[in-house]
Amino acid sequence: xxxxxxxxxxxxxxxxxxxxxxxxxxxxxxxxxxxxxxxxxxxxxxxxxxxxxxxxxxxxxxxxxxxxxxxxxxxxxxxxxxxxxxxxxxxxxxxxxxxxxxxxxxxxxxxxxxxxxxxxxxxxxxxxxxxxxxxxxxxxxxxxxxxxxxxxxxxxxxxxxxxxxxxxxxxxxxxxxxxxxxxxxxxxxxxxxxxxxxxxxxxxxxxxxxxxxxxxxxxxxxxxxxxxxxxxxxxxxxxxxxxxxxxxxxxxxxxxxxxxxxxxxxxxxxxxxxxxxxxxxxxxxxxxxxxxxxxxxxxxxxxxxxxxxxxxxxxxxxxxxxxxxxxxxxxxxxxxxxxxxxxxxxxxxxxxxxxxxxxxxxxxxxxxxxxxxxxxxxxxxxxxxxxxxxxxxxxxxxxxxxxxxxxxxxxxxxxxxxxxxxxxxxxxxxxxxxxxxxxxxxxxxxxxxxxxxxxxxxxxxxxxxxxxxxxxxxxxxxxxxxxxxxxxxxxx
Numbered sequence: 001x002x003x004x005x006x007x008x009x010x011x012x013x014x015x016x017x018x019x020x021x022x023x024x025x026x027x028x029x030x031x032x033x034x035x036x037x038x039x040x041x042x043x044x045x046x047x048x049x050x051x052x053x054x055x056x057x058x059x060x061x062x063x064x065x066x067x068x069x070x071x072x073x074x075x076x077x078x079x080x081x082x083x084x085x086x087x088x089x090x091x092x093x094x095x096x097x098x099x100x101x102x103x104x105x106x107x108x109x110x111x112x113x114x115x116x117x118x119x120x121x122x123x124x125x126x127x128x129x130x131x132x133x134x135x136x137x138x139x140x141x142x143x144x145x146x147x148x149x150x151x152x153x154x155x156x157x158x159x160x161x162x163x164x165x166x167x168x169x170x171x172x173x174x175x176x177x178x179x180x181x182x183x184x185x186x187x188x189x190x191x192x193x194x195x196x197x198x199x200x201x202x203x204x205x206x207x208x209x210x211x212x213x214x215x216x217x218x219x220x221x222x223x224x225x226x227x228x229x230x231x232x233x234x235x236x237x238x239x240x241x242x243x244x245x246x247x248x249x250x251x252x253x254x255x256x257x258x259x260x261x262x263x264x265x266x267x268x269x270x271x272x273x274x275x276x277x278x279x280x281x282x283x284x285x286x287x288x289x290x291x292x293x294x295x296x297x298x299x300x301x302x303x304x305x306x307x308x309x310x311x312x313x314x315x316x317x318x319x320x321x322x323x324x325x326x327x328x329x330x331x332x333x334x335x336x337x338x339x340x341x342x343x344x345x346x347x348x349x350x351x352x353x354x355x356x357x358x359x360x361x362x363x364x365x366x367x368x369x370x371x372x373x374x375x376x377x378x379x380x381x382x383x384x385x386x387x388x389x390x391x392x393x394x395x396x397x398x399x400x401x402x403x404x405x406x407x408x409x410x411x412x413x414x415x416x417x418x419x420x421x422x423x424x425x426x427x428x429x430x431x432x433x434x435x436x437x438x439x440x441x442x443x444x445x446x447x448x449x450x451x452x453x454x455x456x457x458x459x460x461x462x463x464x465x466x467x468x469x470x471x472x473x474x475x476x477x478x479x480x481x482x483x484x485x486x487x488x489x490x491x492x
Contacts, residue, residue, distance in 0.1 A: 063316020064128055065135070067097055067168045073135050074100045074164065081142035084108065084155055090163070091208030094179035097168040099208050102138050104160040113345060113376035115219040115337040118161040118301075119330070120209075123185050123223050123291070125170015125177065129309050129322055130224025134164040136323045137330050150331055157338045161216070166205055166223075178203055185223075186289040191297055192239050195289045209291065213299040217371060219337055219378040220257070221295055221303040226314075228307035229267070230274045231258035236281035236290045236305075246282035248296060249365045256382040257336065258304055264332040266325035281305065300368055302380050304333075342379040342403065344412040346370050346391050355416060357393035362400075383407050395419060 065073060078087035086108040089098045103109065119137070121130025141160075145151040154160060165171060169179035177183050180203060187206040189196050196202055202210075233254035238246040248254065255278065262269040262277035269277040274284075281292065295303035308326050311318075346357040354375025359368045361379065370377040381387060383405050390400040391414035403410050 060313050060315060061174070063319070064132065067165070067172055070131060070135070070164060070168070071098065071100060074102060077102060077135070077138055077142065081138075084142065084145060085138075090212045091204060093167070093169045093205055094203065095169045095172075099163060099166065099168075099205065101212075102134075102162040102164075104138060104141055104155060104162070105158065106156050108159070111371075111373055112159070113371075113374050114157055114159055115343070115378040116159040116161065116216055117334045117337055118163065118216075118218050118221045119224065120163045120166050120221070120291075121224045122165035122167050122171055123225060124183070124312075125167045125173060125175050127176075127224075127226035127312050128171055129226050129314065129319070131164040131171070132319050133224065133308070133323055133326055133330065134162045137327075138162055140327070150335060153338065154331065154334050158334055160334055161218075166209065178205055185291055186287065188289050188291050188294040189298070190237070190288045190290075191235075191293060192237055193288055210294075213295070213301060217369075218295075218299065218301040220333075220380060221301050222261070222306050222333060223291060223303065225305060225307050226309045226312040228273075229271060229277065229310055230284075230307045231261045231268065231278045232281050232284065232292070232305040232307065233258045233278065234281060234293050234296055234303075236293050237286045237288045238282045241286055243285060244283060245280045247280060248293075250296075250302065250380075251280075252382040252385075253380050254302065254304070257302060257333070257380065260336050261304065261306060261329045261333050264329040268329070337378065337380070338409060340383050340405070340407070340409055341381050342377075342387070342389055342405070342410045342412050344377060344414065346375045346377065346393065346414045346416060348396070349415045349417045355393045355396065357391055357396070357414070357416065360390045360392070362388035362390065381405055391416060 074087055078085055081104075084104055084106055086103050087100060088103065089100050091099050093099065105114070119130075119134055121134045122128055123130075141151050141155060145155040167178050167184055170177055170184075173179065175181070182203050184203060184205050187196055187203050188210075196206075199207065199210075233251075234248040235246045238244055258278035259269075259276060265277065271277045281287065281290075290305075292303045292305050295301040306329075309318075309322055314322070342359075346355045346359075347353065348355050354373065355370065356372040356375060357370050357377075359370065359377045359379055360366070361381065368377055368379050379389070384407070386402060386404050388400055388402045389412060390398060392398040393416055395418060396416035397419045399414050399416060401412065403412060
């Protein structure tokens, strides 16, 4: 009996030990193995709002920069690379942490006819890879812009703005939302539904982004996320909330833009879940109140949502390989602004001054606005196609021309002629003569109002009287000469 009992206890202990060993093995699975697991993308894609609220293990934060570390790294970069950068803040988070931006350019802070691009990391607090990669990107550009052609191209031809963390409070709390537990990528106005229309009720981080885009005219942009491996493009939602492909007017351009990132990546384009490593947002899963669609609709900015790691918060030991995998994608996407598309300026034929006109492309229901000061525009388009480009400006005649966009960019300036009629010319001359009296203006309006016919009759009559006066003068002049010639001088 004792022997049987002893055997049972030994067998039970062995079973427990085996189970514990198996569990331990599963828990110590290398992050790199999990990262390379092709099934992980599908599993982690179910990490919408509810799933992402799980607290991140304290151990996983080891090796990542804290918010204080990040602020120090940004400021240190500004000092080390002050010749090609400037540091500025676009606002503060709920808890008062500054949202610091690094601008990289050979003329930082100056208004030029160069396109502007922005990267935003850490939109969701529990997706911190982006904030690390953007610091790496800044440092790489600083170290290589004098010796690497791609780095030189970006620094000299683009104004690159990097916001490493949009959600520092969420990072410190190790959760998706901000300090108010709001998902910042659902906090923007939406085109399909009345969401977030009250600006005062939006989160401070959201308002900071919106004000930022009112100050700077960005041509393109991308936000860095985690939880999958794919380049996502608009639209993010659909009118009926169904999961289906719902493209925006610039669908071809966005597909090309997303493909640049995907095919420059180490393995994104070989995805088994997403064809070529890109996806339409609504075809993946619809979301509303997102930042991507708002950028395109309200700010004239072509924005992608980049999922750059299957793991939302991978072990910090994976950061070097994630940088290696994403480095060329990050660089090539920025460089694409000046390697393709149509660029130019709009001028007035009267005085040669720049005009803040608009650029449209026939067949694409979208308008790009030129700069108010320099009249410059940058229109991202997919290459290897023919486009009819139209320039318009209020008060000027529109002009259009057809271009063939090969693999390189096209520079296209427009000189617009004013659309001035006889009436406008006369009225303008009256107003330009410093005649500020109200009666003068009323008289001009009277003449050009319902009494236009009377005005022309008066002109005809005045012209006829002038003709008679000149004719009479010509007849009297020779008579006068004869009289004076025959007149004798009389001396008294």
